[in-house]
Amino acid sequence: MAASIKLDKNDFFERVYKVVRMIPYGRVCTYGAIAKAIGAPQSARTVGYAMNASHNLLDVPAHRVVNRNGMLTGKHHFPGKDTMQRLLIEEGIMVEDDCVLDFDRLLWRPKPLN
């Protein structure tokens, strides 16, 4: 047995979801922050990919995840046209021009996972 200490791909996804689930209502988070929280600071890209698969999981508020600029880069991947923006606004987050206003204030930083 030994061997295979390598992380299963599913683990990576699960970790991402775990962090995203912790994002409080009315707050937003970034891909990079999440990546860093799960111990893969340079895998922000894969975090985004994980979000894509998270559409099935209703527990994961993917709309609260934006890029480090506060831009709604993933809005095109949501059903409908401006679903992501709508969801954010419904939580009290002001969005304009595909960017989160007061982004610095609303940004929530996840704590590193074990």
Place this chain on the structure above:
DNA sequence: ATCTTGACCTAAT
């Protein structure tokens, strides 16, 4: 099995 693309980020030029 290889190559390309993708909801990104950081550092270097």
Place this chain on the structure above:
DNA sequence: CATTAGGCCAAGA
């Protein structure tokens, strides 16, 4: 300041 390049992991052709 703007642009380029590299790195990461996963899925589709």
